[in-house]
Amino acid sequence: MNTTNDKIRYTAFKLFLERGYEATNIRDICSRVDIKAASMYFYYKSKQELFFSIYDDIWSEELECMRNIPELAEKTAPDTKLYHLFKNTIEYNIRDMIKFKFLLRYHLFPPEEIAVVIVEKYKYWTNQENELIQVIIKQCMDNKLLYDNRSLKEYLREYRKFVNLHVTDMILSNIRLSGSELDHLWNKFWNCTMLNG
Amino acid sequence: MNTTNDKIRYTAFKLFLERGYEATNIRDICSRVDIKAASMYFYYKSKQELFFSIYDDIWSEELECMRNIPELAEKTAPDTKLYHLFKNTIEYNIRDMIKFKFLLRYHLFPPEEIAVVIVEKYKYWTNQENELIQVIIKQCMDNKLLYDNRSLKEYLREYRKFVNLHVTDMILSNIRLSGSELDHLWNKFWNCTMLNG
DNA sequence: GTCTATAAGAGGATAGAC
């Protein structure tokens, strides 16, 4: 948060989130950073390059966080692992809700000018994330903790839907769920949806 | 869909939905309608006026539809009424998913220029909708179909969250739920969330 | 690295003719 580049990235992130890509202009970003618009072009060759540099960083940070959940490395039951993955994901998104909101904005409503690249990058990053989740779900199925009358893909979709919707709801309602509320939701989800879909 | 005004409204709706308010310009709307930009100003005094005319219409139409659900006028049990309200609301949004998506876009990410008015209008319209829902929930509580250890407001929030999230999920995943899937979801919701919160 | 100056274009909106 010290270098000019850091300031540009931080300011651009906030404006891209609040105003959107089209309504954010280089002059506004730069005036807040206290440089002239032309100076931005020393760091990034275009507005698009600046945007995607920020976009990729958000995904990469979130994945890094998911890969470093200590409980996933331990020798715990796979259903417990999935619970920890869920809880850590939600808590990460509560801490950094604006990052999720940023991604939500551009996945739901990609600006025409950058839509093709966004879709491409979205596929890449969700695939990375899915691999992580699928390993655990597969372990659950192998250990008969999840029935195999449903496919891995279906379970994956249920899990992703569950996580996404609760984060989306926190954004829409501006309510942050507590640890015990999360546990309650998880139990309801596991029993009502995963076991008795 | 015959008059010039209809064409302007329909085209503007599509562009406001897909490109967003800031990225949609009068010239683009008018070139598709096959008139010159200046002609738009005969119908609307500004871009904002055009936008809010469309915005209000979407809400008003949805409320009209909810108020005309035949089962709500009949002398059926209030929990059955709530089920019909849910099913009709979802089915209406499946038919006109882009209208829900339009509202979602501007409620989640209101353009700065029109944010204040959007928030004001959003409050007005959701209040209208809430009154309709609350009447039925109150009947459920009066008839002991819902326990009164939770407040009317809490039940209302659970109901709204349930409906909103499933419509949002349909938009995000591009999957439309069938009638039997809706029934299944409703039973799970009623038993797991409303009765055993 | 950061600046000034400027090119080259797109945007909302209005005046006034027909």
Next chain:
DNA sequence: GTCTATCCTCTTATAGAC
């Protein structure tokens, strides 16, 4: 009702000095 012509402002991006 619809047009042409135009105003004025804002935008991304580049050239070239320091």
